[in-house]
Amino acid sequence: MYIASVSSTVKFHEFPNGNVIHNYQPGKVEGPIRSISWSKDGNWLLVVPYSGQTEIVSTKDQLKLLKTIHEVNEPTSACFQNTTKKNIGIGTKSGLVMIYDIKSRNVKKRFPRASSQITHIAFTAKDTHCVAGCENGDVLVYNNVTNSPPANLRVPKSNSITSLKTNNLKRNLVMGGSKEGIIVVWDININRSKFCAEAHKASINSVAFSPVNSDLIVTAGADRQFCFYDIADNKCIASISVENSITAVDFSPDGTYFVTASQNGHVYVYDSRNIQEPVHSFLAHKSSIRHVAFQNVQESNNSSMCSLSSESLLTSASIDNVTKRRTRSVRTSEIFGTFIPSAEPSPVEQTSVGSVDGGDSFMMALGLDKNFTDSVKHNDSVFIKENSRLPSIHDTEPSLPAYSLKVDKTEPDDSKPKQFSSTPKFNFQNRSELSPNIASNSLTTNEIKSIVKDLFNEEFKSVVSDLKNDIKYQGTHITYQLRTMLLDMQMAMVKEFIKLENYNNRLREDICPNVNYDTNLMEENERLRKHIQFLEEQLKNLTTKKEDE
Template sequence: MEEVTRLVSTGDCVKIWDAVSMAPLEQFNPHSSSHPVAQACWSSNNQYLVSASSSGDKLVLSSLKSTPVAAMELGEGKKQTRVCLSSSSQFLVSGGLDHGVHIWDLKTKRLHRSLKDHKEEVTCVSFNANDSYVASGSTSGDLVLHSLTTNLSSKAFGHGGNQPVHDLRMSPLKRSLLGSVSDSGTVVLWDANTQKALHVFDGAHKAVGLDKKIVCYDTASKIVLRSIRVDSPLTAVDFTPDGTGLVVGSTQGKIYHYDLRNSSAPIRITAAHKTSVTCLRFQGNSSKHKVPTEDCVVTSPSIGRQASSSSLEGEPQTPPTASQTTNHIQPPPPFFTPELSLRRANGIQAQLSYESPFQAAPPTSTSGPALCAAVSSSLSQNISEVVGQAGAAPLTSLQIHFIQNMIHETLEEFRDACHRDIVNLQVEMVRQFYIQLNEIHGLIEKYSVNESLVEEVEKLREENRRLKTNY
């Protein structure tokens, strides 16, 4: 029997829906009923949900293997209201009213690390694609990136003090791409390596969500693709698993379903909650689903979506201590983000991931990013073998991973540079062809036989013959 794709929504409780028919499958509330559930996220195998409430009473891991039941509770009294699972689902990052960002090890059920980089309430948290760093935003307008391999945080950057960060998402496909949206409705695409803005979309919203607008942006051409008007303020959004549609939640507790290929009218409206819909999340993509492209950003009131690829169950890889991560020879920039396929290459695991029976099979493609990942993995292994044969201390797996990252980055940049040069060459060839074509047309027009002149010459010849005959 085909597996049902599910959608979770939060508000006055947690509800799980059949994403196609919107038939309710489960309804429960593992938190205090006096406060709404603020956010929920799926585990990579879609068998668990992690949720947090707006009061920050506790973080709850609920098992969905049969009837929903609380399998683990963390952070009681720590006022955590935002949650995000790592791609392996072993680690959970949370943030909230205590101004802190906390990383939890779900295998040991303990707090792994606490970060104190924000001065105000943390409004959003996210792992990047390979779990090498955590991104967080706050009501102060600050964004902070924290490297989990070097245990270093970036300087605060972002929208500014008068623009609290409403939400942020890391791209699961494009390396180093971070998107954020402020309460004023300004959407910014950032380069996570440099913390510089790549592009700013402003003017489309007056106040994100409250202006009752869904705005679709093309991140490649930097234009607004579509603006959809809804009949009530909006509070949550997520793409459908195939990337062709989206769902949005409203302050009226309704969920609106849109097909972005057809019309601007909702194809279905579902009455979901008695309070505002605070969060919408489709379960992680399976192999039969297409991954949404990174050419579109939808805001109102949050942006993008992210997917997982491993399992909650498995043997953990011990995270490095601060002393271990400071003894590297020439470490790379703290916020380098390799492609998702990189951490699967040649059995080398990325930081905060571990072996899992549900781990996706490594990619078999030998073109593009997959080829770069395979080459970088092979070169890093050769380097480690040479170092070992030379009698030096063997490289640790983390050092090998760093070398692999640097090689992969260089190969990717070289591949992109070659692609740009080829495209520029083709454009120049086409341009030169049209220049020469126009010149040839001009020469043909200038030196080709002119019918009127030929006719005039013939008339003159005839007149000359007549004159010779008569005179």
């Protein structure tokens, strides 16, 4: 797996030691590279240079330039779609946002032009929306399905947008940061902010969602700090100070590690279970790093890294613990609030079994990541989410020494800091020693079916809830479109009626210019004429009567 670090060139580093495998320099080097984006399978990298055309670079076998996109002029930001690497989104200096088809080599779709230059662009989890950040601080959300008018979002108390990210787990969450140090998470289904905080005292340079917990975010600022927030609890979990301003941050695909890049060109690798000190660092560039991104890894590759079978690891006792504690709610902040200081792990932790790739994924440690639903893999993360379906390491009974930590139920020692530990990595050297002890108590078929059924029911409810939200959202947009069409039609009818009335008035004036066609005035004149005749007759009668007398 590679880490791509970007300054005026792109360097591909081997993870985690940081050895430079490839070094790519765009055709024109006039300044720092504007943006990069990995394809879905991690074989292609999309590069937008400071000036010039967008380029697609392949890293599969050897580093080589695949294509230069000449059809779009003055690009400023670009990214791959999440569901396919056939299409990419591109923003330009003139405010254009479009979707480019790599295979057919033409622009597939054009969205309404923005009022200023596009600085950031991203797609939601299922590519239903395209989100574009503008130089004037606007965040435009384009619907890629219904082509309805874009929603306009802004960071509160700010006129800028310095970073923009979408959530790969929840398609309705979008996060942005500003020069004023304000971080905001929007729910684009209702076009409102779900979380907002003054995270930094200086500009926010980079933000990232956790790939395994939708409620956990990390922000990096020019005030030499990076912070973790739980957006569900609406509070800061941790704030770590460093020596140099952080310019970029990104999570590894399994959420076990995250990297930060600094203005002095160094890249720091952190273990999510102990963020006080980096586990590794290396010099990537001689100047400030603009972007850093982990290479995307396909799910099949991730799942194959943990080869433990469910029959050898699941025991009756563990299933009972899962059943008893499935309804327990564990917040992200409860586990992530205290961190392990730099120290050697205890002997119990060294002999524990964990996930090879996921680090803290309990189901992957059990080898069930391929048989169970994707939600289990997502929710059993390094930072444990609310209403987690499986127990955390703190809930594990001491009767399972093979893969649980020993729980001391005595009074805690105040002289030592309280320590939370997540599931440690799996040690292949200890597998042969631990597996026979666990395999002695295997599950029955009915027990496995019961657990799978419960997990399926929970996942089904979650899918139904998401589907209802999507239907509600689409219905709202359709209703908006119908109302807009109706109002446009009524306005057109009024305009045509006014035109016809003006034409008739001009025609009357041309035919009889001196004739007054005011109907009310004519009726009033006729009434007065009759009244005058009546008065004249009365006067005549009175005059005749006096003469006779």
